Structures are given as C-alpha cells and as structure tokens.
Amino acid sequence: MNIVNKLTIRHLIQNKRRTLVTIIGVIISVAMLTAVATIGVSFMDLLKRQTISEDGEWHLVYHNVDGKQIEKIRKDANTEKVILSRDLGFALLDGGKDKYKPYLFIKEYNEQGFEQFPIELSSGRFPQMAEEIVISDEMSEKSGVPYKIGDVLTLDIGERYAFDEEIDYPLDQSFSYMTDQKGKSEEELRDTKAREFTIVGIIKRPTWEAPWSPGYTAISYFDEEANEKENGVNASVVLKKLKGSIFKDTEEFAEEHNIPHENYEFNHDLLRYSGVMKNGGMRTTLYTLSAIIMLIIIVGSVSLIYNAFAISVSERSRHLGMLSSVGATRQQKRNSVFFEGAVIGLISIPIGIIAGLIGMGITFMFINQMIQGVFGVSEGLRVTVTASSILIAVLVSILTIFISTFIPARRASRVSAIDAIRQTADVKLTGKAVKTSKLVRKLFGIEAEIGLKNLKRNKRRYQATVFSLVISIILFLTVSYFTDNLKKSAELSQIGMNYDMSVGVDHEGDDQLIQSIISMDEVTDYNIMTQVNNLKTWIDPQSIADPLRESATFEQEFQDGKYPYYINLYALKDENLKKYAKEVGADYNQLQNGLAAIVIDKAKYEDGGAGKYVETKAIHTKTGEKLDLYTEDWETGKETNLDKITIATLTNQLPMGVHSEGLGGLNLIVSEATLNQLGEGALKEEENNVYLYLNSKDPLKTQKKIEEVERVRHYIHNVYQNRQEEEQLIMLLSVFTYGFISLITAISIANILNTISTSISLRKREFAMLKSMGMTPKGFNKMINYESIFYGVKALLYGLPLSIAIMLLIYRVLMNSFSYPFTLPWLSLLSVVVAVFLIVGIAMLYSSSKVKKENIIDALKQENI
Incomplete structure (x- = not known):
C-alpha cells in the first residue's frame, strides 16, 4: 500500500464521525438497491404461489379434446406436464336436506391432476381407479347424509337442463339451482347413466366450488387407457418455457390440430405473474413504470452518496493541499478519493446487501400478518434470492459509488496547494459572486442580505443542501403520484366495483329479508x-x-x-x-x-x-x-x-x-x-x-351468514373476493414504495442536517465577528431564519417543476393502458412545501444552537481545520 493510501486510511480513522456517516449512507443505499433487485422476484413469487394455491398450476387448458389431440399436446416441444380431467355430470343426492344443493357433482382427474390442482385431502386417500371417489367434508357435514370412507354410492349421472326452452344448453356448476318464486324446481337431469363408486377419502371443499353451486364436489380417477377414444376431455398444460409468443403459438397449434378457438383458454393470472401478458400496452406500461421507479431510486442513491463524498473532499481540502505541497501528483490525489470510495464500498456493500435482505425479511414478516389477517390469503411473502438479483445489486452499487466519487475525485485532483490550504475554492469572495438585490435588504433587512451573501459565497455546500432537498421532493411526489395512480388504474380496470357484495331479492316479503341482512353486526x-x-x-x-x-x-x-x-x-x-x-x-x-x-x-x-x-x-x-x-x-x-x-x-x-x-x-x-x-x-x-x-367489515363471514337464509343463497355475488388480488397488489406496492421513499428521505434529512451542521460549525469565526460588530441574538436568529427560507424556496423552485415533469412522464406511460385526465396531487404538493421548510428550519436551529454559546474571543481565534 502506497503512502497516499495509508494517509487516506488514517484520515478516515481520524474523522470517525464523517466516515461513519458516509458508510451508513452507502449501506442504506446499497440495502435499497438490494431490496429493489430482490423485491420484484419475491413479490411475483408470492402472487404465483397464491394463484397456484387457489386455481392450481397450469398455464393453458384445451377443452373437449380427443385422444389424438391429447397425444399431440403431449408431444409439443414446450409441454412439460399434461393434466387430464373431465366433468362426469350431476347426480341427485338421496336424503339431502339442502333444497338449493340437491346434487353431487362428479369430476375426474388423472394422477397428475391431484398434484397440480388445489385438492386438499382431509382423510383417507385419493382415487386410484375409476370406481373410486373422494367426497368433500362439506357434503358429509351439511347434506344430512352421514357418508363415510368405505361406503358405496350408486348414482345416476346426467346433465342439468332447464325447463325454459330458451336455455337450450346443459348447465354447469356456475349456474345455481333453478327454482320458481315458490321454490319449485325448474330443471331436470337428462341422459343419465348408472355408476357405482366406493368412497376412499374426504377432501376439503375445493376453492373453485362457489357457494351457490348446486352440487357438492366429488372427485374420481380418470383412467386414460379406458377413455382413450372418448371426447369431452380437458387437457391442462404446464409449459416448460414461458414466452411472450405463447398466445400466438397456442393459436397456431390449435388451428393445426383442429381445436376451435373457443375450446382453449389461458391461466392469465399465473402467466401475468410470470411476466407474460397478452396486452402489449399493459406490459409496456408496467416495464416502463418499473424502470422509472428504479431510475429514481438509483439517482437518489447516487446523489446522496455523492453528497457524502463531496462534503468529505471539501473537508479534506487542506489535507489534499498539503499532499500537493509535498509532491503528490494529480493522479495520486484523484486516486486518493477513489481509494476512499473503494474502502467504504468494501465495508458497505456486503453489509448493505445483508441489511437489505434482512430488512426485506422483517418487512415481509409484518406484511404477511397484515395481508393474511386483512385479505385472508393463504400464502405469504418470502425473501427470494437469485444469483442474478444479488449480482445486479453489487454491480449497480459499485457503479453508484464510482459515479458518486468521480466528480469529487476530479475536483480533488485539480485543487492547487495554495488554494486548498487557504480554502478559496469553497469560499467565493468576489463582489460579483456574492452580489445580492437591493430589494432583499429593503424587504427583509440586513440580516436577510447577510444570510443570502453567505449562501452565495459557500456555494458548494449550499448546492449540496438544496440538491438533497430537491431529490427528497422529487422522490416523495413522484412515488406518491405513482401509488395514487395505481389505485386509479385498478379502479378503472374494475369498472366501478364500489361494494363488497350484492344480494338479489324477490319482491314478495323482501322487507323482512333485507332487514335481517342489514342488521348483521359486520x-x-x-x-x-x-x-x-x-x-x-x-x-x-x-x-x-x-x-x-x-x-x-x-x-x-x-x-x-x-x-x-x-x-x-x-x-x-x-x-x-x-x-x-x-x-x-x-x-x-x-x-x-x-x-x-x-x-x-x-x-x-x-x-x-x-x-x-x-x-x-x-x-x-x-x-x-x-x-x-x-x-x-x-x-x-x-x-x-x-x-x-x-x-x-x-x-x-x-x-x-x-x-x-x-x-x-x-x-x-x-x-x-x-x-x-x-x-x-x-x-x-x-x-x-x-x-x-x-x-x-368481514365480507366472507357476512356471506356465510347470508347463505344460511335459504331463499337468497343463489343470488349472492361476492365482489370482495374478486377484488382481493387488486387491493392486495396496491397495498403491497404502497408499503414498498413508501418504505423506499421513507429510507431515502431519512438519508436526505441526515445529509441536510450534516451539511448545514458542518457549514454552521465552519462559520464560527464569521458569527463571532458579526456578534463583535453588534449583531444581537434577535438579529442572529433572523439571519438563520432567512437562510432557512432561501434554502427552502430554492429547493422548491427546482423540485416542484421537476416533480411535475416526472408526474407527466408517468401519466404518459400509464396512458398506454388507461385514459383519464391528468390532475395534480395538490395535497401532496402542500405537504411537501410544509415539510421542506420544517426540515430546513429544524436543521438550522439545531446547528445554530451549538454556536450561540461560543465565546466570541475563542471563536475568533479558531482556525477552521
């Protein structure tokens, strides 16, 4: 290690406070970058697992295919797994007590289906032959018939048809039991076939069975060999590789093998959470918005680390000047700053990555309690780490530190020995540089003029403080606008679902029914x-x-x-x-x-x-x-x-x-x-x-209570369940985005406090001189207050227009998938104005309070080293 690097390390050790502040700033920035690189993977992992737990793991399904078509599907190069299933039909349940659920609905799966679909076994085992069946626990508990494992069921299985001639197609499980106003049946089973099954297991009620479904779900085994020539089979496919061309490829495959367009569908939820979307505009919107937010966070991190190094170099100016006076070259001085960045990076990057992952883990713990308590989801967030996400975090962190040190390093290499020792680079004393408008003195007094002149002559520290404020303003407003517009976009995509559930009621005696529902506690x-x-x-x-x-x-x-x-x-x-x-x-x-x-x-x-x-x-x-x-x-x-x-x-x-x-x-x-x-x-x-x-307050509980009222069971529509996913998505994004903004704002405030505190500390002689010339404590306070105002006004003059410009950019990106008027978030703008003056005011008061009690003589003797 050369002498310059040894001196750099000694300087870092001697200035422990400054070094620690810089390291903490870099650690937090690296932690944020790690979180950004990890959060997307973890978030999508949650949504995928939740979708699989509710709907099963499949990417597309072909309906009503025959044996030859199934074989072609299996041989397709991108097919990983094929799950075969078939709806056998409905059978009347002997002895059933629920007149709105009189059927047993029988569905068949092959062995792969029991693994890929959310079928949870309570007791017994899954069927292994076509003559075996599992029934739901709800059927054994609520149907009034005490079925148990080992019982043999003889069923006449057929299809449901309504008496209404206009409904000329068979009814499935999504159609409630059809009755007239007096409760008399308006449907029948046709084309029935006798089958005999042995009950081998009890399963929990499947998630796909709606409360108004007319049949209790029972599942049997699909014997592929026995049904090789049968039609009406559904083939659900798990693909090897998910590509954007999946929709076009499937369309071409179906056309080639005579599968009608209406006979295949995609699992759009699972595909979307795997990064595959049919809507190109929506995909562009999401990717562009993600890039904007990532860029904002990276810019924030770069600016904050840059400020830390810029202040460090400013304070080291005499140290660098002395190195220059004893023969240090430009390259050595520049490398000194780069070496400082490398040392801080070696310490901060590993700690930052670990802190980011631990922080996400702790955040996920709290969020999991929230989403599982409020939304009732079965899956939770877990920290998903990939080699690529960590590598991205490390590379971006190194790049961030390099960019942050580049300008201070160039500045350090150019400073001459005399200028550095005299500190003339930071303090401008020419009349033109510190010239102020006469209007300032007339309107605000000499204290304001002195404060403004000081800001002008200490331009770099002034600019560093303003820059930190501007970044905070931009980050808060843009992230706030981004989150609010996510809610707006979700509202548009739901087309105005402003209620949790709807209940259809008959005119006859509806008052008593309505009163019983609206009086429920929830x-x-x-x-x-x-x-x-x-x-x-x-x-x-x-x-x-x-x-x-x-x-x-x-x-x-x-x-x-x-x-x-x-x-x-x-x-x-x-x-x-x-x-x-x-x-x-x-x-x-x-x-x-x-x-x-x-x-x-x-x-x-x-x-x-x-x-x-x-x-x-x-x-x-x-x-x-x-x-x-x-x-x-x-x-x-x-x-x-x-x-x-x-x-x-x-x-x-x-x-x-x-x-x-x-x-x-x-x-x-x-x-x-x-x-x-x-x-x-x-x-x-x-x-x-x-x-x-x-x-x-509890839509699921309310629905269960309403379901107990027999006459309205099949009229209930629970929008809350359909809306969970969108609200969960927005809530999680809000937590994360505001978490990032809180962290970056915290660093910004720390930098502002540090910059102003350093500036005030270096101005002890100036303050002592002003006091010795007769400036009163009241006048001193006025000067500090006006400086705070100048900081705030300058930051707002830059921050607000830039924020509005980024908001417009986000709005334009959203218009790829949505269309609504642009409106400014006035409440957020007002909050920012108040917060800026509050932060600067507190920083100035805190810093100036330290020098108020300084002895004038001692302060005048002090050298700002």
Missing part, C-alpha cells in the same frame, strides 16, 4: 335499489360523448338528427336517496316530488382496439335539461314514450352498487316515487330487479 353500509334496464333516450349530436364522434358507426346510428343512448334507471329507497342527494348536492325534494333524476356524467370502459381503460365524459349537458325516456320491445323494436325527466344535477360520484357505464349509456338515479310515476306506472314492478348492496 355490515357497515348498504344500499337498496330497483334497477330498470330496457330504457333508452335520444341525444342531440353536440351532447354525446367525444369518443363516440370518432367511432366508425357514428353517422349510421343517427335517426332524425339524434343519437341513441341506452339508459339504466336506478330507484333508491328514500333513506339511501336522501343521503346520496346530499353528497352530490341535489335537491331531495325535487327528486321526490317531480320527474327528476341525478345523471352520472362519467363513463369508464375498456377500449379493446387500443388496449386501454378509458375514463371520459358520458354526456355534455347541464342541470335543468330534460331527457325523453322510452321503453323498447326487444323483439319488435317498437318504442313507447314514457315521460320527460329533468336533470336535477350532474355528478361523477356513483352510489353504492351502480357501475360506470360505457360509451353510449347513461345512469339515472331517481326516487321510487319517480319510478312509479313514469309512464303512469307503465314500468311493471315484477319485471324490475331489486338488489341489496353491502359493505362489510
């Missing part, structure tokens, strides 16, 4: 409404939604100079309407006493051609305008005029249970009195649908 909010769908109106061309004017069929739809809009009419109960009218600023009395409606003027839809979700204005009109409502006979196309209805108010706020309409449609919210008046009662009550919408 129910937090509810809405009851009658829905009428077969309505339309005709709109003037200037009032229709903008995207409709661009459609190819725009001109063709016109009749008598007007454009058709279909209408969904929702009549709210008086209590719910009064609350909703107050929220949107409508006149409740007008809604009750006249033919008036609240119009939802927002439309959200999925543009399949553009591959994006769009939010737009549904109609261009104003309060007080009238709409002519018509009923339409779908068979004859004949329209009957009902009445004119007045627009009481326009809003984009949806009442619970109302979905956003697509283009060419309107939602009208009315009172029950208005519904009854329309067309002098022409809308027949029995033809309208009545729904109860609920929000609940």
